[in-house]
Amino acid sequence: MRNTLIVARRELGGYFATPVAVVFIVIFLALQGVLTFNLGNFFERNQADLAPFFNFVPWVFLLLVPAITMRLWAEERRLGTIELLLTLPITQAQAVVGKFLAAWAFCAIALLLTFPFVITVNYLGSPDNGVIASGYLGALLVAGAFLSVGAALSAATKNQVIAFVLAVAVCFVFAVASYPVVTEFLSRNTPVLAEVARRISVAERYGAFTRGVIALRDLVFFASFIGFWLFLNTVIVEHRKAD
Amino acid sequence: MAALIEIDGLTKRFGSFTAVDNLSFTVERGEVLGFLGPNGAGKSTTMRMLAGFMTPSAGTSRICGHDVQSDSLAARKSLGFLPEGAPTYPEMTVLAFLQFVGRIRGFNGRELAGRVEHAVALTSLAGVRLQPVETLSKGFKRRVGLAQALLHDPQVLILDEPTDGLDPNQKHEVRKLIADMRAEKAIVISTHILEEVDAVCTRAIVIANGRIVADATPKELEQRAPSGKLDDVFRELTLPKVA
Numbered sequence: 435m436r437n438t439l440i441v442a443r444r445e446l447g448g449y450f451a452t453p454v455a456v457v458f459i460v461i462f463l464a465l466q467g468v469l470t471f472n473l474g475n476f477f478e479r480n481q482a483d484l485a486p487f488f489n490f491v492p493w494v495f496l497l498l499v500p501a502i503t504m505r506l507w508a509e510e511r512r513l514g515t516i517e518l519l520l521t522l523p524i525t526q527a528q529a530v531v532g533k534f535l536a537a538w539a540f541c542a543i544a545l546l547l548t549f550p551f552v553i554t555v556n557y558l559g560s561p562d563n564g565v566i567a568s569g570y571l572g573a574l575l576v577a578g579a580f581l582s583v584g585a586a587l588s589a590a591t592k593n594q595v596i597a598f599v600l601a602v603a604v605c606f607v608f609a610v611a612s613y614p615v616v617t618e619f620l621s622r623n624t625p626v627l628a629e630v631a632r633r634i635s636v637a638e639r640y641g642a643f644t645r646g647v648i649a650l651r652d653l654v655f656f657a658s659f660i661g662f663w664l665f666l667n668t669v670i671v672e673h674r675k676a677d
Numbered sequence: 678m679a680a681l682i683e684i685d686g687l688t689k690r691f692g693s694f695t696a697v698d699n700l701s702f703t704v705e706r707g708e709v710l711g712f713l714g715p716n717g718a719g720k721s722t723t724m725r726m727l728a729g730f731m732t733p734s735a736g737t738s739r740i741c742g743h744d745v746q747s748d749s750l751a752a753r754k755s756l757g758f759l760p761e762g763a764p765t766y767p768e769m770t771v772l773a774f775l776q777f778v779g780r781i782r783g784f785n786g787r788e789l790a791g792r793v794e795h796a797v798a799l800t801s802l803a804g805v806r807l808q809p810v811e812t813l814s815k816g817f818k819r820r821v822g823l824a825q826a827l828l829h830d831p832q833v834l835i836l837d838e839p840t841d842g843l844d845p846n847q848k849h850e851v852r853k854l855i856a857d858m859r860a861e862k863a864i865v866i867s868t869h870i871l872e873e874v875d876a877v878c879t880r881a882i883v884i885a886n887g888r889i890v891a892d893a894t895p896k897e898l899e900q901r902a903p904s905g906k907l908d909d910v911f912r913e914l915t916l917p918k919v920a
Contacts, residue, residue: 440780444766451768451809514764518825521728521760522781523753676731 437524441532442539449502449540458498462544465494470551482559487551488569488644492576492609492637495541499577500601502537503584504594507671511592520675530668534585534660541577545570565646572643575656579636580605582663589670605636612638634659679742680705681755681833681863682727686736689722689887696722698887699736704863706832709855711878711895712867715915719887720867721761724837727865728758740833754782757831759839763822767811771802771821774810775828782829796824799854815842823851827858834864840873852877871907885915 449455466487470476474486510516519529555561584601591597610616612635620628632638636659639652680703689697697719704710714720725731727738729745729752738745743752765774775793784792797803800820805813810821819842826834839855840848848870855864855877868874874881874895881898883891891898891914895907902909 437781440777444769444777447773448766448768513767514760514762515766517725517728517730517760518758518764521730521753521756521758522778523750523783524781525750676725 437528438532438535441519441524441529442536445533445536446539449536454502454505455540458502458540459544459547462494462498463547465498466490466548466551469494482555482561484551484555484561484566484569485644487548488573491573492640495573495577495580496602496605496609499541499580500584500598500605502540503581503588503601504597505588506533506537506585507589507667508592508594508597512594516675520671526671526675527668530585530589530664530671534581534664534667537581537585538574538578541581542574545573545577562646565644568646568648569644571648572640575643575653576636576640579608579656579659579663582660582667583608586663586667586670589667590674608634608636610637611635679739681741682865683739684723684727684736685738687723687726687733687738688735689719689726689731690734696887697726697733700884700887700889701736702882702889702892704833704865706863707860708880709859709864709866709878711874711881712865712884713869713871713874713881713911714867714884718884718915720884721837722887723884724758724761724835724865724867728756728760728835729753730760754829755832757826757829757834759822759826759834759836761837763819765810765818765821765825768809770807770809771797771813771824772806774821775824778825779828784829792828796828799827800824801850816844816847819843820847820851823854832862834858834862836864836866838868839866840868840870848873871911874907883911883914890914 449458469490470484470487474490476486479486507516510519520526552563552566555566556563580601583604584597587600587604588594588597591600611631617628617631620631639655642649642652682704684703685701687697687700688695700719700723712720712723722731726733727740727745729749732746740752741755743755745752769777772793775796776789779789779792797806800823802817802820802824805817810818813821819839823836823839826836840851843851852873855866858864859879866873866878878895881891881893881895882889883898891910898910899905899907902913
């Protein structure tokens with residue numbers, strides 16, 4: 435655990451030592467602001483909730499989270515520091531989880547900085563802050579899910595562009611799996627897969643959180659989803675570290 | 678007492694290409710082994726396997742009696758490793774980087790500060806300790822890599838081209854440092870600079886095409902050529918024979 439946190443701390447420090455952190459946070463906040471207030475019709479809806487805000491979070495994360503994860507392992511390979519990191523007395527799992535935690539903490543910081551939305555809606559009306567809190571929890575879990583996918587794919591390649599594109603593509607699949615377009619297509623051809631698609635959909639699970647429903651099975655879903663990809667990440671690092 | 682480094686039948690194949698072919702040797706405490714060979718002879722591959730970064734196709738290696746594959750963490754604790762090209766995290770300052778490595782090595786508080794200071798002093802980095810590594814010259818970067826490997830005063834040091842990119846004065850200092858540490862450690866250095874073998878090594882192994890072609894003291898090697906020059910012996914041993 436100690437080693438995991440040391441790796442996480444170094445990694446998180448790395449974001450703030452480079453322009454990555456500032457660029458990411460500024461773009462994230464700007465996109466969320468524009469989408470919520472303009473496209474989301476925050477004011478015209480005349481409802482005291484953050485539904486327009488939360489609706490866009492997965493899509494913004496879909497674009498921005500792979501931008502964080504693409505460098506996670508690919509950069510270590512490019513610099514050769516992977517050789518240093520993995521010959522220090524830490525296990526691969528500690529390095530994998532440490533890097534993931536750093537990226538997740540970074541996303542949490544970005545989400546925390548959206549607090550003016552909460553203040554705005556509380557100033558204008560009296561929203562159900564429980565629903566808002568549950569929405570934030572859901573958003574954090576979506577970030578974690580996308581991060582775990584991106585981190586594993588970053589370990590599979592030395593090329594950051596490939597890591598980014600693959601991560602967006604795979605995250606997109608998990609984001610739209612429950613959309614009618616997909617499920618209707620699947621149920622026409624292979625009905626079994628339609629049900630599977632609905633169950634593995636990150637968007638579907640996230641939807642429950644934004645409505646204020648925190649169900650144990652959804653928490654278990656996210657935990658196993660992240661766990662699975664981190665496990666895969668460890669296996670990929672083990673097998674491809676020296677390539 | 679067993680040798681600090683024991684390599685037995687170490688082999689690495691990449692597809693049909695055999696980079697390291699059934700290598701066996703031991704290094705005792707007090708020895709500085711110069712690892713010589715033309716580019717692509719398998720020097721770095723051997724060092725990577727010895728450091729536990731690369732998984733050998735066959736054979737075993739032990740550091741201080743710990744198998745590098747099955748008892749990896751224990752082996753890595755007794756090892757200081759300078760990877761090829763001395764990779765470091767570019768955005769970190771020298772001090773932050775060494776503290777990171779020190780923490781992973783299990784040091785804390787006052788002891789950590791002491792270790793870092795000692796390593797900084799040994800490698801003459803005091804003047805640049807607060808500079809980000811990316812702003813340093815090649816020679817300084819190499820010394821940061823060296824400081825990292827020396828931090829925990831390991832019994833076994835594996836240094837891949839420790840003096841590459843250093844100016845003559847710095848080379849002299851590093852060689853003196855290696856000579857000073859020799860008594861209580863087993864040290865392996867790879868190098869292209871044959872005069873270095875004369876200057877610091879107690880023993881030299883020449884490899885070509887992944888196999889040991891000579892294993893002797895520098896003096897004995899020199900006597901093999903009529904000219905008495907290491908250069909000539911090296912060429913004789915490593916150039917393909919003309920029929």
